[in-house]
Amino acid sequence: MTSQKLEDISVLDQATGVVMAAQAVDEARAREIIAAAARQAGQDELSVALEVIRPFLGDPHAS
Amino acid sequence: MERSKALDRDGQVIGTVPQLDLHDVAEAMRSLSIEVAPDESGSPLQRLVSVAAERVPGTRWASVSHLRAGRFTTPASTDEAATRADALQYEFGSGPCVDAALDDSVYVTGDAAADDRWPTWGQRVASEVGVRSVFAQRLHLLDGSELIASLNIYSDQGSAFDEQAVGMGLVLATHAASILSGTIAKDRATNLERALDSNREIGVAMGILMHQHRLTRDQAFDLLRVASQDTNRKLADVAEDVADTGVLTIRRRAGTT
Numbered sequence: 001m002t003s004q005k006l007e008d009i010s011v012l013d014q015a016t017g018v019v020m021a022a023q024a025v026d027e028a029r030a031r032e033i034i035a036a037a038a039r040q041a042g043q044d045e046l047s048v049a050l051e052v053i054r055p056f057l058g059d060p061h062a063s
Numbered sequence: 064m065e066r067s068k069a070l071d072r073d074g075q076v077i078g079t080v081p082q083l084d085l086h087d088v089a090e091a092m093r094s095l096s097i098e099v100a101p102d103e104s105g106s107p108l109q110r111l112v113s114v115a116a117e118r119v120p121g122t123r124w125a126s127v128s129h130l131r132a133g134r135f136t137t138p139a140s141t142d143e144a145a146t147r148a149d150a151l152q153y154e155f156g157s158g159p160c161v162d163a164a165l166d167d168s169v170y171v172t173g174d175a176a177a178d179d180r181w182p183t184w185g186q187r188v189a190s191e192v193g194v195r196s197v198f199a200q201r202l203h204l205l206d207g208s209e210l211i212a213s214l215n216i217y218s219d220q221g222s223a224f225d226e227q228a229v230g231m232g233l234v235l236a237t238h239a240a241s242i243l244s245g246t247i248a249k250d251r252a253t254n255l256e257r258a259l260d261s262n263r264e265i266g267v268a269m270g271i272l273m274h275q276h277r278l279t280r281d282q283a284f285d286l287l288r289v290a291s292q293d294t295n296r297k298l299a300d301v302a303e304d305v306a307d308t309g310v311l312t313i314r315r316r317a318g319t320t
Contacts, residue, residue: 009259010266014280017270020309027267027306056273056280 008046015049018056091118091231092238107246108139111239115216116141119198119232121223122216124148127202130164130211148194148217151184158184163199164213171229172197174221198224200236205244214239261299268302271309286311 012034019030034052038045094114112125119125126140126149135153140146152158158181159170172178175196176189188194194217202212214236218224224232269283278286287305290313291298305311 006259006262009263013263013266014270014273017267017272017306018274019270020267020306021271021274053270053273053280056278056283058279 012049015052112139112141120228121218123219124217126215128213147192148188159197160199160213160215169200193219195221196223202240265302268305
């Protein structure tokens with residue numbers, strides 16, 4: 001497994017955690033929400049996950 | 064005993080090897096495959112030394128030495144005598160088994176006490192343990208393994224290992240090394256799988272903390288790390304708790320502010 005693939009998995013997992021905390025759902029439901037959002041937007045799950053964690057990538061108090 | 068020619072890659076004769084009874088060899092390899100193959104019921108190394116003791120003519124005791132990070136250990140032996148014979152070599156930093164591992168070679172002694180390659184060890188192991196002859200060889204394990212291993216075979220009789228015994232030992236060791244390499248590779252894959260699973264729990268926990276406390280990814284990871292140190296628990300365990308409960312508990316140690 002490449003380091004890029006590991007990083008992608010990590011982004012998906014962090015986004016899952018953000019959705020769990022934001023919507024008070026369990027991990028399985030959070031992953032479903034990300035997958036559903038990706039389907040609806042016609043994007044892949046990684047792109048959606050990146051959008052979810054984008055506010056946390058830079059200035060911690062920016063958003 | 065009949066001997067057959069050993070050839071190099073160019074077909075040149077480089078020596079002779081004893082002709083083993085193929086039935087015996089096949090039986091030994093079959094036995095080894097069944098008994099040394101990894102399962103839930105015991106150490107493959109322990110099974111290897113048992114098979115070696117049963118199958119190599121003249122053997123009284125057998126053990127395996129490991130060399131890892133500059134330190135020798137004996138992870139498996141048929142008897143305390145083999146463990147002590149190994150330990151004496153580790154103490155001296157030399158002996159047929161230690162040197163077989165280090166030199167990537169095969170050593171067979173006649174009367175160990177009179178062998179001038181290891182005079183002190185030979186006399187002590189004979190008087191203290193009762194070892195009279197030794198047959199040691201390195202096990203060729205998976206490339207990239209940080210482990211070096213040798214199969215150590217001992218007898219309480221002088222010059223116990225004839226050509227047939229050595230031939231059988233070499234065949235067993237080659238086959239065993241292949242099986243053990245498979246075990247090492249499987250263990251490595253299992254450990255990587257576990258590490259990846261732990262890593263995924265950590266990612267989820269980071270996400271929860273990022274949202275709850277408006278932290279960056281690095282800050283969330285640092286928070287988990289501090290909690291791990293603070294509670295003296297593994298980072299993966301702390302992360303699992305956060306993923307399960309949504310809460311991170313940090314307990315300050317006494318004496319800290």
